[in-house]
Amino acid sequence: MSKKQDYNENSIAVLEGLEAVRKRPGMYIGSVTRKGLNHLIYEIVDNAVDEHLQGECDKIYVTLERDGSCTVVDNGRGIPVGMHEKGVPASRLVFTTLHAGGKFDDGAYKTSGGLHGVGSSVVNALSSYMDVEISRDGYIHHDRFERGEPTEKLVKGLLPTIGKTKATGTKINFLPDPEIFEKTDFKGDDVKSRMHETAYLNPNLTIIYEDKRKDEVEHIEFHEPDGIKGFVKDINKNNESVTDIIYFEGKADGIEVEVAFQYINEFHETILGFCNNIYNSEGGTHITGFKTVFTSVINNYARELGILKEKDDNFTGADVRNGMTAIISIKHPDPRFEGQTKTKLDNQDASKATSKIVNDEIVLYFDRNLETLKSVIACAEKSRKIRKTEEKAKTNLLSKKKFSFDQNGKLSNCESRDAKKCEIFIVEGDSAGGSAKEARNREYQAILPIRGKILNVEKASIDKVLANAEIKTMISAFECGFSEGYGNDFDITKLRYDKIIIMADADVDGAHISTLLLTLFYRFMPELIYEGHVYIAMPPLYKAIPSKGEEEYLYDDTALEKYRKKHKGPFTLQRYKGLGEMDAEQLWETTLDPERRMLKKVEIEDGRMASDVTEMLMGNEVPPRRAFIYEHARDAELDV
Ligand code: TSJ
Numbered sequence: 255m256s257k258k259q260d261y262n263e264n265s266i267a268v269l270e271g272l273e274a275v276r277k278r279p280g281m282y283i284g285s286v287t288r289k290g291l292n293h294l295i296y297e298i299v300d301n302a303v304d305e306h307l308q309g310e311c312d313k314i315y316v317t318l319e320r321d322g323s324c325t326v327v328d329n330g331r332g333i334p335v336g337m338h339e340k341g342v343p344a345s346r347l348v349f350t351t352l353h354a355g356g357k358f359d360d361g362a363y364k365t366s367g368g369l370h371g372v373g374s375s376v377v378n379a380l381s382s383y384m385d386v387e388i389s390r391d392g393y394i395h396h397d398r399f400e401r402g403e404p405t406e407k408l409v410k411g412l413l414p415t416i417g418k419t420k421a422t423g424t425k426i427n428f429l430p431d432p433e434i435f436e437k438t439d440f441k442g443d444d445v446k447s448r449m450h451e452t453a454y455l456n457p458n459l460t461i462i463y464e465d466k467r468k469d470e471v472e473h474i475e476f477h478e479p480d481g482i483k484g485f486v487k488d489i490n491k492n493n494e495s496v497t498d499i500i501y502f503e504g505k506a507d508g509i510e511v512e513v514a515f516q517y518i519n520e521f522h523e524t525i526l527g528f529c530n531n532i533y534n535s536e537g538g539t540h541i542t543g544f545k546t547v548f549t550s551v552i553n554n555y556a557r558e559l560g561i562l563k564e565k566d567d568n569f570t571g572a573d574v575r576n577g578m579t580a581i582i583s584i585k586h587p588d589p590r591f592e593g594q595t596k597t598k599l600d601n602q603d604a605s606k607a608t609s610k611i612v613n614d615e616i617v618l619y620f621d622r623n624l625e626t627l628k629s630v631i632a633c634a635e636k637s638r639k640i641r642k643t644e645e646k647a648k649t650n651l652l653s654k655k656k657f658s659f660d661q662n663g664k665l666s667n668c669e670s671r672d673a674k675k676c677e678i679f680i681v682e683g684d685s686a687g688g689s690a691k692e693a694r695n696r697e698y699q700a701i702l703p704i705r706g707k708i709l710n711v712e713k714a715s716i717d718k719v720l721a722n723a724e725i726k727t728m729i730s731a732f733e734c735g736f737s738e739g740y741g742n743d744f745d746i747t748k749l750r751y752d753k754i755i756i757m758a759d760a761d762v763d764g765a766h767i768s769t770l771l772l773t774l775f776y777r778f779m780p781e782l783i784y785e786g787h788v789y790i791a792m793p794p795l796y797k798a799i800p801s802k803g804e805e806e807y808l809y810d811d812t813a814l815e816k817y818r819k820k821h822k823g824p825f826t827l828q829r830y831k832g833l834g835e836m837d838a839e840q841l842w843e844t845t846l847d848p849e850r851r852m853l854k855k856v857e858i859e860d861g862r863m864a865s866d867v868t869e870m871l872m873g874n875e876v877p878p879r880r881a882f883i884y885e886h887a888r889d890a891e892l893d894v
Contacts, residue, residue: 272379272402305330323429332390457481493518504611515580538599543608576637682758686833693838757791800825
């Protein structure tokens with residue numbers, strides 16, 4: 255068999271591989287929604303970050319171009335372009351072979367280790383085009399692909415050069431294929447926060463982000479020389495701190511461990527785990543190693559100091575982490591992942607290494623900083639006290655569950671028990687609630703009016719939240735319990751409604767109610783959001799009444815603009831001030847009727863984003879709050 259034939263057979267296999275990616279993109283990138291779209295960028299950037307981890311690059315440029323493409327540039331060594339076995343330049347294999355990479359960089363920490371990195375070949379396969387410039391050995395080498403297939407002719411098995419250079423580095427420009435993706439406009443905010451996070455995890459790296467799609471080009475340099483310490487500081491920036499930021503690092507069994515944490519005056523914990531710079535949303539062995547050691551260390555100290563007496567129970571893990579914000583970042587040569595989304599670190603040696611480092615370093619620290627230790631224990635005591643109260647409150651609530659179904663006689667439940675069909679509208683205000691009850695389809699639509707401003711759950715402790723009658727009614731109506739960190743009674747499979755629809759006025763009070771409810775769901779019943787059960791109703795802002803033709807409801811200002819352009823003759827514009835202004839029939843037509851209404855689904859990417867979001871929502875300024883609501887409003891799709 256000649257060498258040439260080898261290459262042909264091989265190239266057929268390559269094309270079949272990339273064809274498989276195009277056929278089932280979801281298998282490789284999770285989804286073809288906007289979220290999957292952004293992952294294309296992260297995948298490419300992660301390759302450049304790998305070069306940084308090798309100590310070979312300190313700048314990465316990420317540019318969202320006006321034409322919808324993305325450019326990523328690094329100042330590393332440049333992907334090797336020499337002829338590889340099979341007569342193709344090594345770099346071309348990177349873009350055409352599934353799971354290529356690792357061949358010529360053994361021993362490196364790879365972000366793309368495990369099942370995370372989908373590989374640059376997947377990005378290539380899902381791009382209308384990918385343009386590659388590699389600067390090395392004095393030349394700029396050029397390659398190009400369309401839907402994964404090379405279009406550049408090789409010169410004696412090598413890439414053509416398009417210029418000379420003394421610099422080295424890799425430049426990739428790619429355009430996501432609209433045949434594959436639902437939406438092809440990258441979400442700048444998400445890219446930004448991911449790049450910022452990468453900068454925190456790599457204190458010697460600078461990421462230069464540019465969004466050229468904006469009228470005024472957005473240019474941000476992310477450089478965080480304080481590393482994960484800076485990350486903790488940033489997460490806690492709007493909170494009252496109880497301790498300094500505690501930081502330590504160490505290495506055991508070839509695994510590098512880095513930890514930063516700080517206590518704030520809040521009743522929840524935020525613990526983020528990273529392995530080789532990749533966020534592990536499901537946690538894993540590094541996190542459990544940290545938690546186990548931390549709990550035992552604090553309990554030992556508390557007994558030594560006589561704060562826990564012989565008769566006292568130990569603090570629980572949740573007690574000792576009450577108010578804690580922590581980042582645990584490890585570097586592992588061969589990470590393995592498990593869990594539903596393959597984001598849970600599975601290596602047992604990661605747990606061992608983390609435990610060892612944390613144990614050694616934390617004892618060293620607390621021995622020298624007794625005041626900090628005492629503050630930490632005080633947080634644990636506070637938590638234990640609240641926990642006891644809450645356990646009582648919860649027992650009361652749960653024992654009354656069956657009878658307390660409708661405590662105030664306010665819930666108008668639906669008749670059907672087929673959860674797939676049922677919906678509950680949580681309606682702001684009694685007058686709108688009254689109309690909604692009249693207007694609804696009682697077969698499958700339940701109405702729960704709530705009045706005034708319910709509690710701000712982000713700030714209140716849980717027993718106070720549970721004492722609120724409206725919240726109790728709501729929780730019992732859902733029929734799936736709730737979770738609050740100390741044992742989880744939440745069971746989403748028991749949820750009585752497929753859709754939980756928040757219906758509030760499009761004013762500041764309405765926005766406040768919506769955010770309060772969202773915060774409550776996010777904090778106590780996050781699966782409701784993750785599994786897409788929470789919606790916000792969008793009543794129309796206007797009704798256009800033309801002198802000839804049909805009346806039309808307009809749901810936002812864009813719709814109004816469109817109407818103005820499209821509609822020639824004169825028309826009267828009726829502006830709705832609030833839900834309370836609509837009669838039952840109007841409310842049905844505009845907001846309740848599944849055939850005609852507009853709903854927006856509440857979506858949250860993951861825990862990191864969510865804590866940001868909660869913070870933003872609960873902050874005292876009104877504008878960011880509105881921004882959140884509006885942001886989701888733009889994603890609104892007619893629910894039919
Ligand atoms: F994803 C990607 F492949 F397209 C990509 C790779 C994208 C970007 C923006 C950068 C990179 C990349 C790869 N930057 N730097 C490298 N480095 C290597 O591939 C490399 C360079 C030299 C050597 C060597 O052993 O000399 C080995 C490797 C893996």
